[in-house]
Amino acid sequence: QYVFSDVGLPEKVVTRGRQILARPMVLTGTVADRPVVFSPVGRLQVVSAAPGMVRLRGYARSGEVRLESHVEIDYDGMMKFRLKIAPDREVVFRDLRLEIPLKNEHALLYHACGESIRLTNRAGYVPKGSGVVWGSHEVPNFLVRGTFIPYFWLGDYDRGFCWMADNDRGWICDDAKDAVEFVRAGATLMAQVNLISRQRSVTEPREIVFALMAGPARPEYEG
Numbered sequence: 001q002y003v004f005s006d007v008g009l010p011e012k013v014v015t016r017g018r019q020i021l022a023r024p025m026v027l028t029g030t031v032a033d034r035p036v037v038f039s040p041v042g043r044l045q046v047v048s049a050a051p052g053m054v055r056l057r058g059y060a061r062s063g064e065v066r067l068e069s070h071v072e073i074d075y076d077g078m079m080k081f082r083l084k085i086a087p088d089r090e091v092v093f094r095d096l097r098l099e100i101p102l103k104n105e106h107a108l109l110y111h112a113c114g115e116s117i118r119l120t121n122r123a124g125y126v127p128k129g130s131g132v133v134w135g136s137h138e139v140p141n142f143l144v145r146g147t148f149i150p151y152f153w154l155g156d157y158d159r160g161f162c163w164m165a166d167n168d169r170g171w172i173c174d175d176a177k178d179a180v181e182f183v184r185a186g187a188t189l190m191a192q193v194n195l196i197s198r199q200r201s202v203t204e205p206r207e208i209v210f211a212l213m214a215g216p217a218r219p220e221y222e223g
Helices: none
Strands: 002-004 010-015 026-031 034-037 045-050 053-062 065-074 079-087 091-103 109-113 121-125 131-135 151-155 160-164 180-185 188-196 200-202 206-215
Touching: 010 160, 010 206, 026 188, 091 160, 151 188
Parallel strands: none
Antiparallel strands: 002 010, 026 034, 026 091, 045 053, 053 065, 065 079, 079 206, 091 188, 091 200, 109 121, 109 151, 131 180, 151 160, 160 206, 180 188
């Protein structure tokens, strides 16, 4: 079960009877030394609804930056997002990140894949400690430049949540920094996707595409 904010991002994810998010997901960062805090412009719209696909659209704004969210939700629970980020005029982004805050008890294990699902993957228990406990530089890439990875999963023994993207088109990357980080603070493990990790002047709209999915995708056989 997914519940969305009017911005167009999940604020509640329930799988196998448990709410796994510690708080709503957000897109945040810094523009010209001011924090990016998107506020909805109107209500989230249901563009279409059919048994196999639901389409949503949301609008939001943070100062001089507009956000348009397009979401497609498949019958199996996969959510595909197209985020269009557009400045009213030239603005300087210092950073921009997608924050996926999971409760610690539902983020015990992880699996992350690089360019090859068989040769470049890491899995195990999420490292202990506070602050940044894991970064995508730990996943080896032989052909892909930088630290971008196309997939990671976090979960417990019965449920989980994954993020996916074909590529980093639309991102502004510092190849020396982690594209994905797991950051622990108290009872929350934050999966942080660093969409902009180096300062850049932006004048034109940018589109970022990724997907999210809670699991298991269907009820398990209990017999």
